[in-house]
Amino acid sequence: MPNRSEVAYFGAGPAPLPTPVIEKSAEAFVNFDNTGLSLAEISHRSSTANKILADAKDALAQLYDIPTDDYDIFFMQAGGTGEFSAAVQNLVGAWIEKRRRKAIEDLGEGKDAEVLERVKKEIENELKVDYLVTGSWSLKASQEATRLIGAKYVNVTVDARKSNNGKFGKIPDEKEWKLTPSGSALTYLCDNETVDGVEFPSFPNSLEDDERIVVADMSSNFLSRKIDVRKYGIIFGGAQKNLGIAGITVVIIRKSLLSLVPPPTFLHALSSVVPTSGCLPPIMFSFSTIATNNSLYNTLPIFNLYVATLVLQQLVSTFKEKKVSGQEEVADRKAKLLYETLDTHSQLYHVVPDKSVRSRMNICFRITQQEGGQPDEAKEKEFLAGAEKRGLLGLKGHRSVGGIRASNYNAVPLENVQKLAGWLVEFAK
Ligand SMILES: Cc1ncc(COP(=O)(O)O)c(C=O)c1O
The missing domain is CATH 3.40.640.10 (Type I PLP-dependent aspartate aminotransferase-like (Major domain))
Structure with a gap:
């Protein structure tokens, strides 16, 4: 069984969470703040719950x-x-x-x-x-x-x-x-x-x-x-x-x-x-x-709610006075890396949405036989299988549209995006 650091998850939702949040939440599920109780066992009207909400x-x-x-x-x-x-x-x-x-x-x-x-x-x-x-x-x-x-x-x-x-x-x-x-x-x-x-x-x-x-x-x-x-x-x-x-x-x-x-x-x-x-x-x-x-x-x-509170507090402490703009810079940088890699190999990869409305969060593309050609589903399967072997998971497009979707949510680290970009280049070759 791989451990968390060996997989790079690009699922569209549920999506990855920051590892420190997972770890702290896991502790809280077993014994919250040394109370001897799981956070899932305490009253939503308790002062503890009210503080988490506030x-x-x-x-x-x-x-x-x-x-x-x-x-x-x-x-x-x-x-x-x-x-x-x-x-x-x-x-x-x-x-x-x-x-x-x-x-x-x-x-x-x-x-x-x-x-x-x-x-x-x-x-x-x-x-x-x-x-x-x-x-x-x-x-x-x-x-x-x-x-x-x-x-x-x-x-x-x-x-x-x-x-x-x-x-x-x-x-x-x-x-x-x-x-x-x-x-x-x-x-x-x-x-x-x-x-x-x-x-x-x-x-x-x-x-x-x-x-x-x-x-x-x-x-x-x-x-x-x-x-x-x-x-x-x-x-x-x-x-x-x-x-x-x-x-x-x-x-x-x-x-x-x-x-x-x-x-x-x-x-x-x-x-x-x-x-x-x-x-x-x-x-x-x-x-x-x-x-x-x-x-x-x-x-x-x-x-x-506690999991969300931890995510929010981590963003506050990471980006300080930059607030959400700090996260925006990171999201933009990761999305840019993926779109640039796809565009560089446009003979193989076709980004589905128009350039003017490309999502920074969900990068949807098809693999084609030639530039501007029809999607090649066999090649897409091959791409996904190769990705899985490399620990790059959650890349299959939504069942209604097919293709590939790499979700670049906030908790996806830059190094995982770099690994995916590496596989895009390797596959193109
Ligand atoms: C943009 C958007 N809106 C609404 C929904 C539906 O959310 P839920 O499954 O929580 O009802 C989703 C789910 O993926 C979504 O991506």
């Missing part, structure tokens, strides 16, 4: 410069996929609540029937959620929105496949996006598409609008580059790539969104125009409930 929030706020007067941080369960649903339910609810309050303001108190009729009409005529579909995960999120509230309310602002021969791999020019002019309940994007290797190079200019509530799935590029949190209504990510292990999801949310919670009876009365399941989240998915209870409305898996 430390996680504190480190994350430092790394991303989160303006905590205006933004809240909390942890949930149900993964990134849970947020596909929760984002719609909470933000469509918030949109309705804004309209309800405005109707009361205009029509006066005690006009319940008139308020209800007016909001119903507004929903039918104006409710929209905008989705930028740039890869498999934003597609799934848009499909969940359609399932919850109905296609009528879902505006696929852009479907990147349409301008790229039916495949993901490019982000069309912003001029081609069909954004709802103003007042959509949310504008959704997936910052890094893990399956397709497509990453937004930066925050889109056309979303720079104070009224727009941008929801960003950062599951697979969380903590890998500097961002301006203020541009987003919600940032979320499943932990199992750059943050920790599966079981918790981080949410960073603009606090003003948390107070817009409509009365459930009002939402029930709207069911002829919008399904209640699309605007009234189950209590575990209610952002305001989770925030009010400091992530502890129900049992949060504290061991999983």
Whole structure:
């Protein structure tokens, strides 16, 4: 059996963790801090658990410069996929609540029937959620929105496949996006598409609008580059790539969104125009409930949170005042090495996404018979088998797209990327 230092793992998620984090977590699982108890055995309401939670929030706020007067941080369960649903339910609810309050303001108190009729009409005529579909995960999120509230309310602002021969791999020019002019309940994007290797190079200019509530799935590029949190209504990510292990999801949310919670009876009365399941989240998915209870409305898996806390604290102590920009430099350097190696041998390797949107986290490529030729699956198998022999693991592309995918997450050390680059060169020869 090889030991940890003999394998270089490039899996797309769950992903590698820093070895010191693995070691400290393993100790904590057996005997946390000399208490004689496993961290998995202690109460999520204990002072120990509360400290782990406070430390996680504190480190994350430092790394991303989160303006905590205006933004809240909390942890949930149900993964990134849970947020596909929760984002719609909470933000469509918030949109309705804004309209309800405005109707009361205009029509006066005690006009319940008139308020209800007016909001119903507004929903039918104006409710929209905008989705930028740039890869498999934003597609799934848009499909969940359609399932919850109905296609009528879902505006696929852009479907990147349409301008790229039916495949993901490019982000069309912003001029081609069909954004709802103003007042959509949310504008959704997936910052890094893990399956397709497509990453937004930066925050889109056309979303720079104070009224727009941008929801960003950062599951697979969380903590890998500097961002301006203020541009987003919600940032979320499943932990199992750059943050920790599966079981918790981080949410960073603009606090003003948390107070817009409509009365459930009002939402029930709207069911002829919008399904209640699309605007009234189950209590575990209610952002305001989770925030009010400091992530502890129900049992949060504290061991999983602890792993994330250690990752966050390690980033803080490694990069100090550079914060997440320090990690960004490392991520960029590793990605550059891999893309340069692939481009140097373009007779054999074909990078799938367009140069303008190449992901720094998930490097997706095909092996071809000749430059610009069709993928050669036999050669890809050979490449993967040779990689495995050299301890380079987790390189098979997603089952839906095939090919090779090297995931360059934060905990993948430079020397492992160098080993992979070495194998790319050797194989090409
Ligand atoms: C970008 C992105 N979003 C969402 C998901 C779904 O996450 P989960 O499996 O935690 O539901 C993934 C999973 O790989 C992902 O990469």
